[in-house]
Amino acid sequence: MNEGVNRQFYLHRRPTGRPTAEEVRRRDAPVPQPAEGQLLVRNYYLSLDPAIRGWMSAEPSYLPPIALGDPIRATTVGEVVESRHPDFAPGEFVVGLHAWEDYSLSDGTFLMKVPADGKYPLHYYLSILGAVGLTPYFAITETAEIRRPGETLLMSAAAGAVGSVGGQIAKILGCRVVGIAGSDEKCAWITEELGFDAAINYKTCGDLVKAIADACPEGVDIYFDNVGGAILDAALLNMVHGGRIVFCGAISAYNGDGKVPGPLNWWQVLARALTVRGYLVSDFFPRWPEGIAQMSRWLDEGRIRFREEIHRGFENTLEVFLELFDGANTGKLIMDIRED
Ligand SMILES: NC(=O)c1ccc[n+]([C@@H]2O[C@H](COP(=O)([O-])OP(=O)(O)OC[C@H]3O[C@@H](n4cnc5c(N)ncnc54)[C@H](OP(=O)(O)O)[C@@H]3O)[C@@H](O)[C@H]2O)c1
Known part of the structure; x- marks a missing residue:
């Protein structure tokens, strides 16, 4: 320089x-x-x-x-x-x-x-003490509305920065967590090292709707969407009645021409009485110190890896x-x- x-x-x-x-x-x-x-x-x-x-x-x-x-x-x-x-x-x-x-x-x-x-x-x-930790922290503690222990949370881009931490937070808070990621190595990492209950390689699993159904036999209570597109469509067909979708990102569309068609299965929002909430970590900026304090505690206790x-x-x-x-x-x- x-x-x-x-x-x-x-x-x-x-x-x-x-x-x-x-x-x-x-x-x-x-x-x-x-x-x-x-x-x-x-x-x-x-x-x-x-x-x-x-x-x-x-x-x-x-x-x-x-x-x-x-x-x-x-x-x-x-x-x-x-x-x-x-x-x-x-x-x-x-x-x-x-x-x-x-x-x-x-x-x-x-x-x-x-x-x-x-x-x-x-x-x-x-x-971990910035957006990577705080994005999933506030999304899961505030926006996802976990209602009872054992709810199934499905995470896309699950081996990514936000997804991998978000899955661990959901586990700490008592969810059963299933991740979707793009390689066998990533799937092994989130299940064997991070404690996710199951993982789906969306590039090799074939019928993704069926793969999610197999991994989430009681349906998906909360879908944490980082990706949009075909994965969102497959998740919509697996949501429980009254399920919640946290719309955190849509990376599958970011390099397109901006003309993104709506989800093909959007009707399921009505049919299954779903709640879809857009989420921005910046809305929680005044509360970031509180999030940093909690993420630091989990980090010090060895409960979060990244x-x-x-x-x-x-x-x-x-x-x-x-x-x-x-x-x-x-x-x-x-x-x-x-x-x-
Ligand atoms: N709302 C908010 O306040 C907020 C704040 C921060 C981030 N975000 C969003 O959170 C998401 C994750 O961000 P991040 O920083 O943690 O990135 P990241 O997950 O570390 O990296 C992106 C990952 O997304 C997956 N991916 C890329 N293209 C894909 C596609 N077409 N279909 C499916 N998966 C694809 C890739 O993993 P695979 O190998 O699994 O494909 C890639 O490694 C992004 O959508 C981002 O915009 C939102």
Whole structure:
């Protein structure tokens, strides 16, 4: 990293499928200076999340699309290096919504201080003590409405960052948990090491509706949807009367052209009196400290396991990001951009 230079990946054109270096380009910009009420963060780690692909599209979402010419938005953890903001001082570490760049300006919105006790590595605040832990934590404790012990929770992208942690939280809270993942190795990991009760490899199982029925003989009480598409359709045909669907993500559609047909089996929402709830972890931002405290306790007690895949080198960011859509990642994807 050269002093005075802010390396950035920025959105040059909106991608229609997988983003390439044609649409997401590299440039060197000057390091910005904070105005009154702002602070400057030097980013250490970038979080690579499927949602970033959605923000590259023009479709309206829970955040505005990334503007053409703007750096690619991402959650980062870094150090405050300059501050003209009353609540933040140089030397403090923060996690916030910034970008694929060395230095980001912030006005303090959606910015959280990371405890300075050094108990956990900084990158944990992008994974287990960040969205990876808190997304399933609030989704399962607040949105899924577990009603009785032994309910069956079906998790898609179950070996992914959110899914693998979510399945373990549901187990702690007394559910029977069945995961859907894209390889035998992933299925073995979630059942043998994470304690899921059963797993389905959706790429080799054949009839997915039947595979879910076999793995969930009493039906699915709660479907935790990270994927949408054909897996959602198969889950809909296995829901119990009064079942609940937590709509957390739709990764199967993120690299498409934006014209996603509704679920073919949507009628089942009526026929089975289902509750479908859209879920955003950001809605729980004021309660993140409470979620971090609980996730830390479970972590310290050895009740939650997780995997991180930390890649080094800012220049590799786009290439590593695309692993998310190939199923190639085996843990939370993080870039360490401090050195190349
Ligand atoms: N609502 C919220 O507040 C919130 C917050 C964070 C994340 N999310 C969502 O949670 C989901 C998981 O995110 P994550 O960061 O934990 O990613 P991740 O699960 O670590 O990685 C994505 C995984 O999804 C699976 N996948 C990719 N394309 C697929 C397809 N076409 N069909 C089925 N599975 C596919 C792949 O695993 P396989 O090998 O199993 O295919 C891949 O490894 C995403 O949809 C994300 O947008 C939502």
